[in-house]
Amino acid sequence: DVVMTQTPVSLSLAIGQPASISCKSSQSLVHSDGKTYLSWILQRPGQSPKRLIYLLSKLDSGVPDRFSGSGSETEFTLKISRVEADDLGVYYCWQTTHFPNTFGAGTKLELK
Amino acid sequence: EVQLVESGGGLVKPGSSLKLSCVASGFTFSTYGMHWIRQAPKKGLEWIALIYSDNTNKYYADSVKGRFTISRDNSKNTLYLEMNSLRSEDTAMYYCAKGRYNPDYWGQGVMVTVSS
Numbered sequence: 001d002v003v004m005t006q007t008p009v010s011l012s013l014a015i016g017q018p019a020s021i022s023c024k025s026s027q028s029l030v031h032s033d034g035k036t037y038l039s040w041i042l043q044r045p046g047q048s049p050k051r052l053i054y055l056l057s058k059l060d061s062g063v064p065d066r067f068s069g070s071g072s073e074t075e076f077t078l079k080i081s082r083v084e085a086d087d088l089g090v091y092y093c094w095q096t097t098h099f100p101n102t103f104g105a106g107t108k109l110e111l112k
Numbered sequence: 113e114v115q116l117v118e119s120g121g122g123l124v125k126p127g128s129s130l131k132l133s134c135v136a137s138g139f140t141f142s143t144y145g146m147h148w149i150r151q152a153p154k155k156g157l158e159w160i161a162l163i164y165s166d167n168t169n170k171y172y173a174d175s176v177k178g179r180f181t182i183s184r185d186n187s188k189n190t191l192y193l194e195m196n197s198l199r200s201e202d203t204a205m206y207y208c209a210k211g212r213y214n215p216d217y218w219g220q221g222v223m224v225t226v227s228s
Binding site: 043 | 173217
């Protein structure tokens with residue numbers, strides 16, 4: 001199985017500060033079709049998960065451009081240029097290239 | 113507007129069975145693969161199953177293989193998860209999600225509690 005190692009476990013940041021979350025996979029997430037099926041999910045407190053980014057770096061409609069995704073092969077990063085109050089929650093990376101599909105353990109973003 | 117509405121959860125005893133449903137609307141259900149994902153209380157997300165749009169392929173996590181069955185009825189826009197031989201460790205919120213490779217929308221979830 002592909003292991004998704006996500007760090008840090010938690011982040012405590014003030015509004016306006018940048019954030020960076022890392023996700024490393026135990027094998028390449030490049031599919032035989034050439035695409036990298038890595039997405040970033042946010043679960044706000046008490047809510048169901050919501051996708052923010054797919055195919056490594058494509059922002060979902062309505063997601064502010066403060067968010068960005070990058071990386072390749074086995075190393076991926078989610079960045080928030082300036083944290084806002086609405087950003088708090090738990091962030092997960094999710095690979096859907098290989099079976100079984102697997103999630104990172106999550107990064108909890110708290111506001112300082 | 114895409115909507116995924118799960119139902120069928122509840123409190124059951126270890127060893128029993130339960131069937132979850134996920135009713136889809138707002139998109140052409142028959143053209144999308146569908147996932148089931150679960151989240152144990154205060155834990156992270158765990159992918160458990162996927163079914164292709166045309167019912168041809170199904171995949172499972174090892175933790176549920178042989179006990180859970182994913183299925184769909186495209187005429188009813190409904191995804192199912194039949195759960196047998198339930199264990200306490202199956203206690204979780206169960207979510208359905210739309211899309212094989214790029215799952216985008218999630219339902220609100222349905223709670224399953226396995227306890228004697």
